Amino acid sequence: GQVFESFILLEMDGELVLLDQHAAHERLRFEKLKSGGAAALSQVLLAPVIIKLSHIEHSLVNENKSFFEEFGYSLENFGNSDIIIRQAPVFTEKDDVEAVFLELVQNLSKNSQNMDIETLDNAYNIMACRSAVKANHRLEEPEIKRLVDDILKLPNINTCPHGRPIMFGMTKGYIEKQLAAAREFSRMENKLLPQDIDYTAIKGLRIEAQQKLQTMRPRSLGAAGRISGVSPADITVLMIYLEQTERENREK
Numbered sequence: 001g002q003v004f005e006s007f008i009l010l011e012m013d014g015e016l017v018l019l020d021q022h023a024a025h026e027r028l029r030f031e032k033l034k035s036g037g038a039a040a041l042s043q044v045l046l047a048p049v050i051i052k053l054s055h056i057e058h059s060l061v062n063e064n065k066s067f068f069e070e071f072g073y074s075l076e077n078f079g080n081s082d083i084i085i086r087q088a089p090v091f092t093e094k095d096d097v098e099a100v101f102l103e104l105v106q107n108l109s110k111n112s113q114n115m116d117i118e119t120l121d122n123a124y125n126i127m128a129c130r131s132a133v134k135a136n137h138r139l140e141e142p143e144i145k146r147l148v149d150d151i152l153k154l155p156n157i158n159t160c161p162h163g164r165p166i167m168f169g170m171t172k173g174y175i176e177k178q179l180a181a182a183r184e185f186s187r188m189e190n191k192l193l194p195q196d197i198d199y200t201a202i203k204g205l206r207i208e209a210q211q212k213l214q215t216m217r218p219r220s221l222g223a224a225g226r227i228s229g230v231s232p233a234d235i236t237v238l239m240i241y242l243e244q245t246e247r248e249n250r251e252k
Contacts, residue, residue: 001144006135008144015169022135023160024151029091029128030161031154034121042072043090049097053081057105064108071123073101091131100130125161188239189222204237 001009008019033041053061058081061068068075074087088097103126111119133139139147151166158166199205199213209230218224221242225235
């Protein structure tokens with residue numbers, strides 16, 4: 001199933017796996033673009049898009065027209081430094097045609113003197129990221145199944161083109177450990193603090209925390225942790241102090 005309209009839950013090899021739907025779809029788009037090129041995946045725009053460029057950008061586009069055609073664009077000069085786009089990559093949403101094209105122009109301007117594989121990969125990255133399904137987007141069951149099936153077919157790839165992990169797995173043991181830690185945290189958060197406690201005498205507390213706690217006199221550890229200037233490390237010191245005090249009192 002899908003959670004937070006951003007992740008897909010799976011059970012694989014004894015683990016609970018969270019699959020990042022945007023990272024997964026972005027990787028699939030990237031691999032498809034890189035392996036087959038985008039020219040065959042071009043769409044005719046019902047309403048051509050006119051884009052205003054600087055004179056430098058206009059010259060750059062005309063000098064590298066084949067570069068844009070390879071990615072599925074059909075474009076012409078349209079007076080002064082404007083161009084008109086009549087076809088765009090099929091992955092590109094109508095409202096994104098101009099933004100994606102300008103991002104490609106910027107990428108090309110940085111690497112125009114060195115048209116290597118990295119330059120092409122950067123262009124594929126741009127198109128894949130822009131066109132991939134986003135987080136906070138509800139997927140239907142057939143879409144989820146197709147996305148999972150397709151991503152699992154990729155050999156030894158577990159990151160999006162930018163390096164973000166596609167999947168994160170948690171073993172049963174890890175989940176049980178985290179649940180136990182959460183229960184312990186909940187128990188300690190509700191633990192009452194003696195109202196006669198002298199915080200300035202507790203070794204390990206930072207001076208700022210001592211002053212804040214001494215002034216505000218929180219009723220519980222949870223309340224202490226919500227005081228500005230009291231860090232998680234200070235709360236740990238308090239927990240250790242309380243446990244030591246309770247143990248000493250039992251031994252008397």
